[in-house]
Amino acid sequence: MVEYQKMVRGEEYNACDAYLIQLLNKCKDDCWEYNQIRPTDLQARNLKLQQMLGTSETDTFIVQPFWCDYGTNIHVGKRFFANFNWTVLDEAPVTIGDDCFIGPNVGIYTACHSTIPEERNTRREWAKPVTIGHSVWIGGGATILPGVTIGDNVTIGAGSVVVSDIPSDVVAVGNPARVIKHLK
Template identity: 35%
Template sequence: MSTADEREVLERIGRGLIYSESEAAFQAPLRRADLVFAYNQTPPSDGARRRGLLESIFASVGERTILNSPFSAAFGGNVHIGDDFYGNVNVTFVDDVEIRIGDGVMIAPNVTLTTTGHPVHPARRVDFARFSEPIVIEDKVWIGSNVVVLPGVRIGYGSVIGAGSVVSRDVPPMVVAVGVPARVLRAITDADLTTRTTAPQ
């Protein structure tokens, strides 16, 4: 594939249009699967090596980052993580395009952040055809266990995504969203500052 052809495919990817596995094959060397494997095999006690591997895997990593192993990433190099991040076991980053995660974000076990989907009609899924749209998770978001965040979604500041939800559309700031598909359940208010501050009666 020529450089001009590669540029055309990248432009299509950037516009959220359909592209195939063969067309995107030139990106394969950018995958950091061996580094992800190495991280997942490194003892938690070897903090310096784990930190170095995260810096090699991801596009950017903030301070005081905790990412429990194992995790997986399609590329790794399209993921940006802010400060004070906590990711529990089995986080999956399908980062064919950018995933941007702000500061103070917490992600529970078995969460998938996927920037990529596939056409509904089978005739359009030849050669693993797909589309990709970036994901943005703003500061102070908490994502519960077994959540799936789909392509093109932005989750607003401070919001909570309930366990088992599928987030298929944007979530505004400072709300609790739950369900399949996820919908806003309620706003987060100052009343939430007083919950679980005393023992149950």
Template identity: 40%
Template sequence: MNQRDRMLAALPYKAWLDGLSEERMRAKEILFDHNNCRPSQVEERQRLLRLLLGKIGQNFNIEQPFRCDYGYNIEIGENFYANYGCLILDVAKVTIGNNVQFAPNVSILTAGHPLHPQSRNSGYEYGIPIQIGHNVWLGANVIVNPGVSIGENTVIGAGSVVTKAMPANVVAAGNPCRVLRSITDEDRKYYYKDRIFDVEDY
């Protein structure tokens, strides 16, 4: 088993061996082109992202700048939107459902290092997969740590650090992130806190 196989199997691996440095360089080159496109070059940006990512739906928009490690470990469903400054460390699989929204500066981090300094200094690191369900909204500056899953329809508040699995249909926030309450049918009539929609087509 080479180091790439170990990385994909969530085992300790060394990131500079067996072609991994070259694969990261490929991703950086594509991302450089993407991030330096003119804003009006929407089709070219999308072409580059399709070249980079493992899977992505037909309808998506990832604002510049966007950064990731490899790209091929990222699978995204339909109607995805990521605002400015999205970072995905995809040394392990990142699976994102349909109708998911990321606010600015969201970080999805599958990568990590051992706690003990001697182990950490050996150069071994790891990646643990992350799963994000359908209809999830991550607020600005949310950090999702290795191995986390987030259930469908859940909203994670701005600035949260998600260190463990979050269930479906909840509002959660904090550092560490914790469930604040459930999302119910009553929430449908509000667009922000206690402000009620003044339109009928929502």
């Protein structure tokens, strides 16, 4: 439990901790079970999501397949929609507001690793939370990196790589994503 607490607080932790491995394996089984539910059985799908995710609503809709590391660190608002192959490495909290749309093949990552091979090989890691505001659309194939905050009323263009914070009321595209249009 200690390594889990360090992980969600953004402190360095041992990624090979037995309890963390147990939680990861449980979530892998949960993802597999969710992905096996008949796509038209919306009630069973939603019930499974409510069991897996830290916060979700009765109108949460995630198209299968869906993949995540822990699930319990993912918090989505009302009327949330994610398309095929949404992948979330939720070692730190991932908080998403109301009325958000996630395109297909989007990845949201909180896990961080050293760029120094000797350090990376010790399996010591840390995580940074991702926060996404209300009324955000993230286009297909986009990648959201650790520690990023995206404001309200934002569109992230397809294929973009978001490496730093994006303010509210803008359209951002590219690699790295940059603001190309202000909405207000």
